Amino acid sequence: DEPAGDGVWLLVYFVHRYLDFRRPEFESAARACGWPGAVEWRLPPWVDADAPGADKSPLWLVRAPSEELAARVVRRAILAKALLCPWGHGADLASCCDAVRAALADDTTKQTLRVAHYTSAQRAFKVQVEAFGAKLSMEQQLVRVNAFSFVPFEGSVSMRAPDDIFWCVEVGGEGANPSDERVKVPPGVVFARQVAVGPRQELLGKLDLKRRPYLGPTSMDHEMALIMANMGCCRPGTLTLDPFVGTGSVLVAAAALGAVCMGGDMDIRVVRDGKKGKNVFTNFEHYGMDAPCLLRADASAMPWRAGLRGVFDSIVCDPPYGIRAGGRKSGGRRYNERPYEIPKEKRKDHIASTSPYSLGECIADLLDNAAAMLRPGGRLVYFLPAVIEAYSDDLLPRHPSLDVVANTEQNLTMSYQRRLVTMERKGEGAEGGAGAADAARAARARTIAA
């Protein structure tokens, strides 16, 4: 039951957070790294796929085209703790040891795992014990390390600077607190070589909101912003737009993944003026990131030049829905019974009034803007608020030029949730290309006019 055809089955060890987002985030990161085709997942063999909690498993096998490519993916997937190359796994410690013994006894498997290389005298190593949903004492950890003493390591142990780190990951075993939500997953033990670690330590520490110079009440949490930027496949050489940039949290994450950033906001005070001499630019400077392109503009009527199409690789945003910050669009007093005309002498520093911007309108404009301004294959990532009871996939806004590629939920209260929707711009040749987008927009304009 091992890898058929090309590739190698590696184990992704996820953190127990944003469970719904873990595999989609990895898949998007994979796409950003040039992963060929779809990502193929498999639960570890000791997990019965129909067992309750199976999909919450922190460990997932992925068929990787190469170790090197999978390592690059894991290094940017914020919900991945580590990428491991399993040497054996089982439902408990004893069966895991048996599996490793069997692997070491089989010449082909030994060669595939490069056992001779990783156990050679030249390589210093250490074994690290991980108990998922449990805390193990030093003694308990030693029992596990010693259980694998039959592995013929010839190199020395180095706790500080090992060449290789071997992980013994135990899920829901001894010491697990049965009331802990995390242990409601099928138990198991894995012995594996570390291929790569995720970027959590480096990026979450660096981008921590608590240490950011300029913040607002709606600044996106840095972990979620990184998930969003990954869903948008932000990477070096690409251009990302956030039309509701606010204090810039989403763009900071996009820039952390290497994208060139552009942000628009209706409210000049938030973007340019900021607070106490600190603004969006200050945040980027603080992290040593390039200044983003910023402009004051109305997301319902972006000031793009005629004929500009397909310029962005991703549009990533958290639109203002009126829960914490209400949506506004330009027009304002224009819609009064007697439209307001601005006297000539007051035009220069005039602050235009705005009118409320409904959720439906806001999303329709966002989708239209994305259809026109994303390159084929480019991605729109945005949050959609929903009432848990009332939500169904039929209610998800659609667009003829955009395919839904992911739709993950995060419950905020017992009755409200927000959904992170990821859509992909269809190719030019595909049905529903630019022509269909323009037609849809024209049809809507006619409906609104009527």
Place this chain on the structure above:
Amino acid sequence: MKLLTHNMLQCHVKGVRNGYPLRIEAQQDGGRFEVEVREAEFSADFLRHILPRLDWAALLEAAKALGEVAVGLPDAPPTDAMMHDDAFLQTFHRILLEVTVVEGELVCPESERRFAVKNAVPNMLLHEDEV
């Protein structure tokens, strides 16, 4: 405002038929016109990726308006060979992504509507009676 941004913007005031490209000018009253070079990470991939989406004539015109800080662009869009020439790419990078208009105004070629650029952020929001 980087020239990349400038290249993408036009005047959308109601009734204007051709609001592109916007002229970059000093502010009328105070006459303030500030341009800085703000260092940005060089990426040849990004430049090659964005080139087909740029309006070269507008970029050239904007660069000329900024004077000495933005010289070095050819009159015609760069050839494939130039897009693999490091010296040229460095110049192109500087003008597109590093040269920053900090204070000034953008002027619509048709209506003369002026959009202020302050602290490197252009204000493209329209008045109530312009939409």
